[in-house]
Amino acid sequence: MNPLTNFLGFEIFNGLNVLHILIVIWLVGVLIGMGRYVQNIISAKKIEDRIIQNSKCYKASEILNHFIYPDYDVYISTYIPSPMVLGLKKCILIPDIFFTESELANILNHEMQHLKQNDILFKQVIAMLTILYWWFPPIYWLRKNVNLYIEVRADEKVTESLNSIATLEYAETLVNVQKKIHTTDGIISSNLSTYLIGESLSILSYRVNYLLNKKIKQKTNKILLFFLFLLPILSNSIIFEPYFENSNSLDGTLSEQAFLNDNYLIQHQDGTYSLFNGKEAFYIDNPNDLIKSGIKVVKE
Structure with a gap:
């Protein structure tokens, strides 16, 4: 539409x-x-x-x-x-x-x-x-x-x-x-x-x-x-949703696959996780969804 x-x-x-x-x-x-x-x-x-x-x-x-x-x-x-x-x-x-x-x-x-x-x-x-x-x-x-x-x-x-x-x-x-x-x-x-x-x-x-x-x-x-x-x-039980990207709202964002390729998780010895993007590390409280998505995990 x-x-x-x-x-x-x-x-x-x-x-x-x-x-x-x-x-x-x-x-x-x-x-x-x-x-x-x-x-x-x-x-x-x-x-x-x-x-x-x-x-x-x-x-x-x-x-x-x-x-x-x-x-x-x-x-x-x-x-x-x-x-x-x-x-x-x-x-x-x-x-x-x-x-x-x-x-x-x-x-x-x-x-x-x-x-x-x-x-x-x-x-x-x-x-x-x-x-x-x-x-x-x-x-x-x-x-x-x-x-x-x-x-x-x-x-x-x-x-x-x-x-x-x-x-x-x-x-x-x-x-x-x-x-x-x-x-x-x-x-x-x-x-x-x-x-x-x-x-x-x-x-x-x-x-x-x-x-x-x-x-x-x-x-x-x-x-x-x-x-x-x-x-x-x-x-009424079938919904068709067209694929559409609003370029204005997507500026500065990454696709899911690009995010998984460019980032990885660091598993610390105390069992906590941090997200590392090559320059900075960010503490992650619940990494389960990222792990299920297939992101790379590196043990400390």
């Missing part, structure tokens, strides 16, 4: 080094990201209010025959492009198009699972991490795959108690919903994806395949998982 430390400490102008410049660039990126985040929150709130004002409101218990969730509000409107949960408001938004009773039940169960798991809050955490680590490319890959993760997790929770036939009907609902909403238009911009959880055509294929063959989640090699579990533990 010494070359990296030297690079970061390289002075560019009047006490300003590379590290200072990088910190300033990072802070500018964070401020820009936070500005966009706040702006999108304001936009999402305005759109949410507009949708709610132009929607028919129902209770989930009025639509579902078998109700096991909190009785969330359900808004139906032509402004809504697809079933979703928008913002931090505990409500469900559904487009004003025809769904069968079975499809509507599956849709509501799925969206209510998002509310139950607080998936919106999870997306906000990822948004904050993206703002802080905007300079780290893998964070964007993580953000891109968050939607896939939360959708598959919701599907898993909804279908875990269903039999194979009911699970197949649920997967069929995913396909039918996409067919019905594919041509609808809404007022929600893609920039607000952080503040909504909605249907996505890009991950539909994976979700359907997962439901039809749930064993896909068991394909990760167990040896690999065990290694990944041990990796953070092992990485």
